[in-house]
Amino acid sequence: MSRQVLRxxxxxxxxGTTVPERTAGPCWQLFIVMTGLVSDWPTFTWPTSPQAPTVEERAAALASLGFALAEDAEWEWCESTTPEYxxxxxxxxxxxxxxxxxxxxGAA
Structure with a gap:
């Protein structure tokens, strides 16, 4: 197995979002951060909902993209504000x- 660790x-x-498909309202997206163009990053979009994906839903989304949490890794949450524009x-x-x-x- 590869020892490569990504984020x-x-x-x-x-x-909402336009990539990979347009959504009509708020939704959650998971991105695999890689080198290269952001438009080429593997992406998973949950159905339109303001509810944060559960741990199980996040694991399933990662697996669908060919990834899993690294050993002893945990999700780290932070708050930000939307831009004024x-x-x-x-x-x-x-x-x-x-x-x-x-x-x-996997994909990487």
Missing amino acids: AQITVRCC HPHPVQVELMAAAQIRPLNG
């Missing part, structure tokens, strides 16, 4: 990140 990030898309009042948003590793035969 995954989860963020709520408060105004958004078409709604500034609000608090949550983001999470964790160290991950490719599964055997």
Whole structure:
């Protein structure tokens, strides 16, 4: 198995997203942070919902992209605010990140 350790990030898309498919409202997206263009990063989008994905849902999303949490890794949460240029009042948003590793035969 590869010993390569990467990072995954989860963020709520408060105004929806256009990549990989358009959503009409807030949704959560998981990104596998890699070198190269952001548009080429493996991405998983949950159905439109303001609810944060559960630990089990995050693990399933990672596995669907060919990854798993690295040994002893945990999701680290932080708060931020939406940029002032958004078409709604500034609000608090949550983001999470964790160290991950490719599964055997995974995408990385």
